[in-house]
Amino acid sequence: MAKPRPMTDADYEALALGAWILGTGGGGDPYHSLLEMRTLAREGRTVWLLDPLDLEDDALVAVVGQMGAPLVIQEKMTDAHVMAETIRLMERHLGRRFTAIALWEIGGNNAFQPFLAAALLDLPVVDADAMGRAFPQADMTTFAICDLPSYPWTMVDIRRNTIVFVEAEDWYWMERMTRKACTVFGSVAATCKAPRTGREIKECTILHTVSKAIRIGHVVQHARARHGDPVAALLASEGGLRLFHGKVTDVYRRTTEGYLRGSAEIEGLQEDRGSTFVLDFQNEFVIGRQDGTVRVTAPDLICVLDSVSGDAIGTETLRYGQRVTVVALPAPPLLVSEKGLQHVGPRAFGYDVNFRSVFDGAAW
Amino acid sequence: MRHVGIDVGGTNTDAVLLERDQVLFSVKTPTTRDVTSGVTRALDDLLRTSRANPAQIDAVMIGTTHFTNAVVQRQGLTPVAAIRIGLPAARTLEPFVDWPPDLARLVRGRIFLLRGGHEVDGRPIVPFDRVAMRRVAREVRDAGLRSVGVTSAFSPLDPSCEEEARAILREECPDAAVTVSHDLGRIGLLARENVTLLNACLIDLARATTRAFTRALEASGIRSALYLTQNDGTVMRADYAEAFPVYSFASGPTNSMRGAAFLSGATHAIVVDVGGTTCDIGCLRNGFPREANNVIHVGGVRTLFRMPDLLSFGLGGGTLIDPADPSRIGPRSVGYELIERARVFGGSELTATDVGVAAGLIELGDRDRVAALPASFVKATLARIHAMIEEGVDRMKSDAADLPLIAVGGASFLIPDGLPGISEVITVPHHAVANAVGAAIAQVSGEVDQIFQNMSRDDAIAEARRVAAERAVSAGADPATLEAIEVEDLPLAYLPGNSLRVRVRVVGDI
Numbered sequence: 001m002a003k004p005r006p007m008t009d010a011d012y013e014a015l016a017l018g019a020w021i022l023g024t025g026g027g028g029d030p031y032h033s034l035l036e037m038r039t040l041a042r043e044g045r046t047v048w049l050l051d052p053l054d055l056e057d058d059a060l061v062a063v064v065g066q067m068g069a070p071l072v073i074q075e076k077m078t079d080a081h082v083m084a085e086t087i088r089l090m091e092r093h094l095g096r097r098f099t100a101i102a103l104w105e106i107g108g109n110n111a112f113q114p115f116l117a118a119a120l121l122d123l124p125v126v127d128a129d130a131m132g133r134a135f136p137q138a139d140m141t142t143f144a145i146c147d148l149p150s151y152p153w154t155m156v157d158i159r160r161n162t163i164v165f166v167e168a169e170d171w172y173w174m175e176r177m178t179r180k181a182c183t184v185f186g187s188v189a190a191t192c193k194a195p196r197t198g199r200e201i202k203e204c205t206i207l208h209t210v211s212k213a214i215r216i217g218h219v220v221q222h223a224r225a226r227h228g229d230p231v232a233a234l235l236a237s238e239g240g241l242r243l244f245h246g247k248v249t250d251v252y253r254r255t256t257e258g259y260l261r262g263s264a265e266i267e268g269l270q271e272d273r274g275s276t277f278v279l280d281f282q283n284e285f286v287i288g289r290q291d292g293t294v295r296v297t298a299p300d301l302i303c304v305l306d307s308v309s310g311d312a313i314g315t316e317t318l319r320y321g322q323r324v325t326v327v328a329l330p331a332p333p334l335l336v337s338e339k340g341l342q343h344v345g346p347r348a349f350g351y352d353v354n355f356r357s358v359f360d361g362a363a364w
Numbered sequence: 365m366r367h368v369g370i371d372v373g374g375t376n377t378d379a380v381l382l383e384r385d386q387v388l389f390s391v392k393t394p395t396t397r398d399v400t401s402g403v404t405r406a407l408d409d410l411l412r413t414s415r416a417n418p419a420q421i422d423a424v425m426i427g428t429t430h431f432t433n434a435v436v437q438r439q440g441l442t443p444v445a446a447i448r449i450g451l452p453a454a455r456t457l458e459p460f461v462d463w464p465p466d467l468a469r470l471v472r473g474r475i476f477l478l479r480g481g482h483e484v485d486g487r488p489i490v491p492f493d494r495v496a497m498r499r500v501a502r503e504v505r506d507a508g509l510r511s512v513g514v515t516s517a518f519s520p521l522d523p524s525c526e527e528e529a530r531a532i533l534r535e536e537c538p539d540a541a542v543t544v545s546h547d548l549g550r551i552g553l554l555a556r557e558n559v560t561l562l563n564a565c566l567i568d569l570a571r572a573t574t575r576a577f578t579r580a581l582e583a584s585g586i587r588s589a590l591y592l593t594q595n596d597g598t599v600m601r602a603d604y605a606e607a608f609p610v611y612s613f614a615s616g617p618t619n620s621m622r623g624a625a626f627l628s629g630a631t632h633a634i635v636v637d638v639g640g641t642t643c644d645i646g647c648l649r650n651g652f653p654r655e656a657n658n659v660i661h662v663g664g665v666r667t668l669f670r671m672p673d674l675l676s677f678g679l680g681g682g683t684l685i686d687p688a689d690p691s692r693i694g695p696r697s698v699g700y701e702l703i704e705r706a707r708v709f710g711g712s713e714l715t716a717t718d719v720g721v722a723a724g725l726i727e728l729g730d731r732d733r734v735a736a737l738p739a740s741f742v743k744a745t746l747a748r749i750h751a752m753i754e755e756g757v758d759r760m761k762s763d764a765a766d767l768p769l770i771a772v773g774g775a776s777f778l779i780p781d782g783l784p785g786i787s788e789v790i791t792v793p794h795h796a797v798a799n800a801v802g803a804a805i806a807q808v809s810g811e812v813d814q815i816f817q818n819m820s821r822d823d824a825i826a827e828a829r830r831v832a833a834e835r836a837v838s839a840g841a842d843p844a845t846l847e848a849i850e851v852e853d854l855p856l857a858y859l860p861g862n863s864l865r866v867r868v869r870v871v872g873d874i
Contacts, residue, residue, distance in 0.1 A: 074552045077454040158452045186483035
């Protein structure tokens, strides 16, 4: 058995960078969580990263994340104590203690929530998540794709209003109920999702995504340090594709139903001059059209990056005049399986388009 | 129209007289510790050489790095009471959390976290704790703090908590200057709060500096309006600058790049500005500085500012060079003491200017005083300086095609004649005072920040653009040069009728 390893300050810095890229525009900027994590680390609170393959089959694993609209997190930020409270609430509800915490969502701010809670609760964090990126809905997870139960859930807000969702018909109902509650709470809440066994984690998650995010962070950091092209380095490391380069000319944003929805228009520069790229988003980038033709859709990872620094740009930080590069990274195989696409394909987001991976080589 | 542009840099204070798009005269004088006497002297020199009648000057525009330098050098800052209204949100991330510790120590007077603030849909997070606010205001007064920064959650959507806090502070401590965050920033509490606190810590310095400028104008017999230049290449009136010094943060580089564009007529180019202390490299696109995408740090503090994309490193005419090792260059500089401490001026320090004189690149001071420098040393030092500039240009250049390079600044003689990826190195008349030229040609803006109701988004934005353009033109902008530099809309779900807050900023040449 591989030994758990302690997370270092350098790991957290790289995780913030990599997770924000894997956020595909959503998931919220991990910056505030990173600040809080630095403070906890300075207090000597070390968190251990556990290989999921080392979990006992009957281990009881908490799965946590902050739910809500990224724009709101920009104002209300994050609080490790509230996140830890959702886990304690779940333990009280179950009458059992957790052995570890897994990630709900590696993309964006939620990459840090398990670590923040783990630092306070003294539990290890499992190197796996239920999305391999960021998605806006609970039914867009590997647990939903694998038809695991969606309940119980616990939810806590900053005022310590608490809810236990004891049972739900399916993932869609759980999503609907929790989203309503989240909106009432001010469009952000800490949640502990349905608990998982060690075996379920091993079989029904995307494995080693924390390590992947840290690796991506290092690739970008190294490219910057040697004044190289961080975007090119990222694409080479992860087998990604460069889709478009241009300047943001319009951003339309609405916070509705606890989501941030909208679209961004990018006018081409250099070799893309004369062409226009439009990205629609629901927290995350869902679909990209070039001159009216669909070029890329979820679950392929659509990332908008600062052309110079390689930093991810989120749907809440997109701004008129920014120079950006749109890239695609390959989706984990489970997401592009037939069952996977029912949950996370373009139709799941309401687009009447069949999924064809931008990595299949065929032109749209 | 006769404009005077002044650039108050760390080393020199430059002034130019512009009439109908022509630079008539320019002067360069050393910056003084008190600022006023340096500006007065620059104005006197300019008026004397040009024989201009002070009464016929229409406007004076001053660009200064004074406020940025104060933050960077941690000097002249006022301790601030930081009041945040938003509990129980963001309890664990207090004000100053991401500031460099040494700067936070200087600026952090007291921190107060209060219950209140708003949700995204306009409901209060919790009711604003007015009782605690009054107690805090009295504590601010009793602690003798003269400047306060107030930030409330979602104040760009609903500023009422900040307004109430300001009213209470005015009652309890009428002498304190109050900066409220919704005047300065957008969504993003921590960055907005940082800018608010930066502004608050510069309040005393801003007052002293703008008054020093005003006195200098009066002493020179100039009666025209005084403007300070802002980050985006536009001007603000001096009384406004006194309340919002942060808006002038990056005006120096903006001025130098716009000045370079004006003097050379180039629209697409790399601009290299070698001054007394630093070398700043930027890109011109369509005559405007290319803007930085990423989060801007000022003195190590994360902000939401928009600034020119700039590479800045320690290399200027006053940069110190190790006489024993030509590869050890800077980053320390003798700054405005160049004319006392550099060898060619009779001093004992070896500076980049001394090397330039020894190499015959420029005639300054007494060349005999550097005659003893071995030719091999001079050559090796220059090679290293050229390599530093080449590397910087390469990093900033994003086009594959060759671009012209506009060399500006008092120490532009340090820039090599040819560089890879550069079609030609352009040196223009008055290049040494490009900053002051940029200040003199600063643009005017028209802004709209207004709530629109019962209108489609497209119509609301079009209407806001139209009004902003109108305001820019009535402020003196040439209609042919108008450009929207900021377009932003924010739905206000808590107001009826599809309410939308639209901000548009349009700028144009005078």
